[in-house]
Amino acid sequence: xxxxxxxxxxxxxxxxxxxxxxxxxxxxxxxxxxxxxxxxxxxxxxxxxxxxxxxxxxxxxxxxxxxxxxxxxxxxxxxxxxxxxxxxxxxxxxxxxxxxxxxxxxxxxxxxxxxxxxxxxxxxxxxxxxxxxxxxxxxxxxxxxxxxxxxxxxxxxxxxxxxxxxxxxxxxxxxxxxxxxxxxxxxxxxxxxxxxxxxxxxxxxxxxxxxxxxxxxxxxxxxxxxxxxxxxxxxxxxxxxxxxxxxxxxxxxxxxxxxxxxxxxxxxxxxxxxxxxxxxxxxxxxxxxxxxxxxxxxxxxxxxxxxxxxxxxxxxxxxxxxxxxxxxxxxxxxxxxxxxxxxxxxxxxxxxxxxxxx
Ligand SMILES: Cc1cc2nc3c(=O)[nH]c(=O)nc-3n(C[C@H](O)[C@H](O)[C@H](O)COP(=O)(O)OP(=O)(O)OC[C@H]3O[C@@H](n4cnc5c(N)ncnc54)[C@H](O)[C@@H]3O)c2cc1C
Numbered sequence: 259x260x261x262x263x264x265x266x267x268x269x270x271x272x273x274x275x276x277x278x279x280x281x282x283x284x285x286x287x288x289x290x291x292x293x294x295x296x297x298x299x300x301x302x303x304x305x306x307x308x309x310x311x312x313x314x315x316x317x318x319x320x321x322x323x324x325x326x327x328x329x330x331x332x333x334x335x336x337x338x339x340x341x342x343x344x345x346x347x348x349x350x351x352x353x354x355x356x357x358x359x360x361x362x363x364x365x366x367x368x369x370x371x372x373x374x375x376x377x378x379x380x381x382x383x384x385x386x387x388x389x390x391x392x393x394x395x396x397x398x399x400x401x402x403x404x405x406x407x408x409x410x411x412x413x414x415x416x417x418x419x420x421x422x423x424x425x426x427x428x429x430x431x432x433x434x435x436x437x438x439x440x441x442x443x444x445x446x447x448x449x450x451x452x453x454x455x456x457x458x459x460x461x462x463x464x465x466x467x468x469x470x471x472x473x474x475x476x477x478x479x480x481x482x483x484x485x486x487x488x489x490x491x492x493x494x495x496x497x498x499x500x501x502x503x504x505x506x507x508x509x510x511x512x513x514x515x516x517x518x519x520x521x522x523x524x525x526x527x528x529x530x531x532x533x534x535x536x537x538x539x540x541x542x543x544x545x546x547x548x549x550x551x552x553x554x555x556x557x558x559x560x561x562x563x564x565x566x567x568x569x570x571x572x573x574x575x576x577x578x579x580x581x582x583x584x585x586x587x588x589x590x591x592x593x594x595x596x597x598x599x600x601x602x603x604x605x606x607x608x609x610x611x612x613x614x615x616x
């Protein structure tokens with residue numbers, strides 16, 4: 259484990275590098291407690307921040323599938339300076355980097371990730387009401403928290419997304435959506451930092467949003483140009499302009515939550531929809547654009563490989579039913595793709611992102 263300690267006063271920033279400490283699970287926990295303590299500790303005008311670089315962190319602890327081997331390095335960042343340092347750390351070792359949100363759309367290899375995982379920490383979880391229906395939230399803000407905040411503010415536009423379990427950064431990256439709303443409909447700008455430490459603001463048009471797509475996916479594919487999402491601003495509509503109240507928005511949100519609870523296997527580890535919706539242009543009815551329809555018609559509900567199972571509740575979900583490995587989940591998703599293509603001539607495209615060597 260490495261630690262970078264930074265003491266901040268109103269005017270100065272002091273960096274100290276500390277020697278590497280070998281980590282086991284227990285002392286990692288102690289370091290995290292120390293981190294929490296220092297993070298919250300305030301003496302006069304002095305705040306003390308510690309950026310901890312952990313080694314061999316099991317990704318099963320950071321993904322909703324609860325699978326995945328160790329990340330070689332794992333860094334939680336609390337400022338843009340931390341992010342720059344994290345990229346520098348990776349560059350010095352010629353290691354790849356991966357920005358982790360809440361790991362709810364991610365399948366990490368059983369062999370882990372031979373690179374540096376960078377996650378935005380608590381200081382990147384913040385919401386500001388700018389006024390005139392504009393809300394800005396930082397990248398690590400849980401999308402659910404943001405959606406509920408907008409409801410309390412009486413603003414419509416992302417209130418139906420409260421059941422999506424990821425971070426705002428992950429939602430922008432994926433253009434997450436549900437029940438007729440997605441983030442692209444109301445997002446007006448996104449602030450990012452690139453690997454060289456340059457901060458920029460992209461307009462929504464520059465984000466090239468499409469169904470479960472944003473430019474950030476293309477940028478991430480190239481190590482040099484990937485961008486970390488720091489914050490996003492939304493232009494929402496006052497409920498009153500729609501002839502509604504905040505209570506109405508709350509009811510609409512609760513209705514979506516109930517639909518989720520009744521149709522998704524929320525008691526088992528999963529990563530949401532395995533496959534993307536099919537192209538509506540080519541196919542007629544809403545049922546027919548749902549991958550789950552074809553998976554179910556192919557008789558695959560409940561089908562298992564190892565500990566991975568095609569959910570009996572929702573066929574487009576793969577669940578970790580019994581100590582599944584990442585290899586089980588990947589093999590099952592490939593089996594489903596093959597079976598659906600053979601039976602219906604339809605190609606299913608994976609929504610869940612793979613990380614590491616499979
Ligand atoms: C039970 C369940 C229900 C779900 N329902 C829905 C749904 O209704 N609709 C939907 O769209 N999705 C759904 N999902 C999938 C998932 O929650 C979303 O895709 C979510 O937006 C992913 O966010 P995350 O923070 O977990 O991202 P991660 O899974 O951690 O990462 C996803 C991608 O985003 C990138 N990323 C994350 N944060 C940043 C950042 N700050 N900067 C740059 N890149 C970043 C990562 O590098 C990665 O490539 C569901 C998942 C589960 C488990």
